[in-house]
Amino acid sequence: MFVIVYASAKGGVGKTTGSILTATNLAARGYKVGYFDLDPNNSGTMFFTTGIEGIEEIIESHNVFEALSHNNIMDYVIATRIENIDIVPSHLNIFKLRGIGYNELQKTLKSRDLPYDYIVVDTAPTYDNIVINALNAADIILTPLEFSSFNFTTTKFLQRQLYDDCPQQVNKWYLLYSHWQEKLAPFEFSQQSQFVKVFESEFQNILDIHIPHTSAANNYTQTDTKISINSPIVGSKRLAIEMNKLVNMITGKENNVEKF
Numbered sequence: 001m002f003v004i005v006y007a008s009a010k011g012g013v014g015k016t017t018g019s020i021l022t023a024t025n026l027a028a029r030g031y032k033v034g035y036f037d038l039d040p041n042n043s044g045t046m047f048f049t050t051g052i053e054g055i056e057e058i059i060e061s062h063n064v065f066e067a068l069s070h071n072n073i074m075d076y077v078i079a080t081r082i083e084n085i086d087i088v089p090s091h092l093n094i095f096k097l098r099g100i101g102y103n104e105l106q107k108t109l110k111s112r113d114l115p116y117d118y119i120v121v122d123t124a125p126t127y128d129n130i131v132i133n134a135l136n137a138a139d140i141i142l143t144p145l146e147f148s149s150f151n152f153t154t155t156k157f158l159q160r161q162l163y164d165d166c167p168q169q170v171n172k173w174y175l176l177y178s179h180w181q182e183k184l185a186p187f188e189f190s191q192q193s194q195f196v197k198v199f200e201s202e203f204q205n206i207l208d209i210h211i212p213h214t215s216a217a218n219n220y221t222q223t224d225t226k227i228s229i230n231s232p233i234v235g236s237k238r239l240a241i242e243m244n245k246l247v248n249m250i251t252g253k254e255n256n257v258e259k260f
Contacts, residue, residue, distance in 0.1 A: 001109070001114055001116055001117065001118070001119060002117070002118050002119070002139045002140075002250070003109065003118075003119045003121065003137050003138050003139045003140075004019075004022060004118060004119065004120045004121065004138070004139070004140050004142065004250060005121040005123065005134045005135060005137070005138035005140070005141045005142070006018055006019040006022075006120075006121065006122050006123060006141075006142050006143075006144075007123045007131060007134060007135060007141055007142070007143055007158065008123075008125055008143050008144060008151075008154065008155070008158065009125060009126060009127050009154035009155075009157055009158050010125055010146075010150060010151050010154040010155075011125035012125075012146070013125075013143075013144040013145065013146045013151060013178050013179075014144040014146070014178035014179065014211055014217070015122065015123070015125070015143075015144055016039060016041075016043045016044050016122050016221070017217050017218075017220070017221055018142065018144055018176075018178070018211065019035070019044060019120050019121070019122040020044055020047055020048075020122075020220075020221055021217075021220065021227075021239075021243045021260075022120055022243070022246065022247060022250075023035050023085055023118075023120040024082060024085070024260050025243050025244065025247045025257055025260050026084075026117070026118050026120070026247060026250075026251075027082060027083060027084035027085045027260075028257045028259075028260040029247070029251070029255055029257060030084065031084065031117040031118055031251075032084055032086075032115060032116045032117050032118075033084055033085045033086070033116060033117065033118050033119070033120060034073070034077065034085075034086050034087070034088070034114065034116040034118070034119045034120070035048060035080070035085055035087040035088070035119075035120050035121075035122070036064065036087075036088050036105075036119060036120070036121045036122070036134075037064060037087060037088065037089055037090035037122050038064055038090065038094065038121060038122060038123045038124060038130055038131070038133075038134055039090055039122050039123060039124045039125075040090055040091075040092055040094055040095065040124060041090070041124070042089065042090035042091075043221070044087070044090070044122045045059070045087060045089040045090045047221055047224075048080035048081065048082060048085060048087045049078065049080060049081070049087065049089065050081065051081055052078070052080075052081060055078075058078060059078075059089045059091060060091075061076075062076045062077070062078050062088070062089065063076065063088065063089045063090065063091035063093070063094075064076075064088050064089065064090055064091060064094055065091050065093035065094050065096065065097060066091075067088050067108065068097055068100065068104055068105065068108055068133075069097075071104070071107060071108050071111055072108070072111065072112075073088060073108060073109065073111070073112075073114055074112065074114065074115075076088055086116070094130060097129070097130055098128050098129050098130060099129060100129055100130070100133065101129075102129065102132045102133060102136055102165070102166075103133065103136050103137075104133055105121075105133035105134060105136070105137045106133070106136050106137040109137055118250075121134045121137070121138070127157070127158065127161055132161075132165055132166065135162065135165075135166045135169055136166055136169065138169060138172055139172060140172050140174065140250060141162075141169065141172050141173040141174065142174055142175075142176060142246075143155060143158060143173065143174070143175050143176075144175075144176055144177075144178035144211065145175050145176065145177050145178055145199060145206070146178050146179045147179070147191055147192050147195040147196075148195075152195070152198060152199065152202075155175065155199075155203070156202065159173075159203075173205060174205050174206070174207050175199070175203055175205055175206045175207065176206070176207045176209040176210075176211065176246065177196075177206070177209065177210045177211065178211045179211070179212075179213040180192070180210035180211060180212050180213060181212070181213050182210070182212065182238070207246070207249070208245075209242055209245055209246050209249075210242055211239065211242050211243075212235055212238040212239055212242065214234075214235025214236070214238065214239055215235060216233060216235040216236040216239050217235075217239060220239075226259050226260065227239050227240040227243075227259070227260065228240050228258060228259040229241050229244065229256060229257075229258055229259075230258060230259075240257075240259070240260070241256075243260075244256040244257060
């Protein structure tokens with residue numbers, strides 16, 4: 001079982017969208033995926049459970065708070081509407097866990113032989129004990145980068161905290177560009193190009209992944225419009241290609257999913 005964690009101290013960078021696309025791409029390859037939603041905004045939970053009858057009542061008893069409180073995953077998972085993906089949903093009671101030890105999620109994931117090839121964890125845009133739990137449990141940590149001074153500052157902050165709180169995880173941390181505009185790439189003095197210079201002067205762990213700035217991402221998470229590497233819509237095609245590149249890297253297997 002391999003644990004993928006999306007983490008950023010800034011909201012709106014594409015963290016939840018990336019986690020959803022990673023999970024669905026893995027599932028489309030035939031892998032069994034568990035999605036652990038540690039973000040109280042619960043966008044991932046809503047995406048995966050929309051249309052399930054009685055889901056509001058189910059989530060009251062099957063959620064991350066209950067799973068971590070009882071050190072048990074399988075009694076609190078919900079089969080999602082997407083084949084090969086189960087979820088442990090988010091819940092506002094997660095705020096009650098902010099005083100837990102740093103390794104409770106890791107212990108819970110290892111407490112029994114879980115039937116998943118991959119676990120994808122989405123985290124809140126903050127830094128607290130819950131996020132540290134996710135970082136400590138990760139086999140790979142992914143932080144999307146957008147082109148703003150505040151995102152640069154929050155990424156430096158996350159780097160410092162990793163060294164302080166989870167030094168054994170530093171080499172598992174990778175950055176990837178989000179909201180990328182290909183049309184700006186040739187222009188040296190565009191804001192995007194200037195921030196690329198700043199990021200690459202400060203960080204050595206940036207992947208060659210460029211998640212495009214495209215409405216296809218919102219359409220995917222809000223209306224379930226699939227993306228495809230053969231789509232006539234440029235944004236959809238680029239998004240599918242880049243997500244395939246990312247998941248190929250994670251799995252170590254070149255196996256591009258045509259549509260997911």
